[in-house]
Amino acid sequence: MPDALSGRRALTVLWCAFLAASVATMLFFAFVDPSPVVALLQPTAVIPDPTTLYSLGFLFFFAVCALAAGLTAWLLTP
Numbered sequence: 001m002p003d004a005l006s007g008r009r010a011l012t013v014l015w016c017a018f019l020a021a022s023v024a025t026m027l028f029f030a031f032v033d034p035s036p037v038v039a040l041l042q043p044t045a046v047i048p049d050p051t052t053l054y055s056l057g058f059l060f061f062f063a064v065c066a067l068a069a070g071l072t073a074w075l076l077t078p
Contacts, residue, residue: 013073017066024061029054 034053041048048056 021062
């Protein structure tokens with residue numbers, strides 16, 4: 001059974017990953033427009049809207065940031 005400290009550490013990792021992913025998503029999509037991706041996929045059956053691409057981008061950045069923050073927390077564990 002996990003103790004309170006490991007639960008707090010996990011929530012801290014996820015919160016830091018969320019904040020970093022939010023900033024990364026804002027910076028990335030400030031310079032990259034998802035409209036060409038939507039136009040590229042137009043002839044296929046898959047037609048994502050820009051909101052879907054923003055969400056997938058955020059989830060990608062969140063996963064990368066959570067992995068980095070989790071690895072940092074693991075390395076800092078005595």
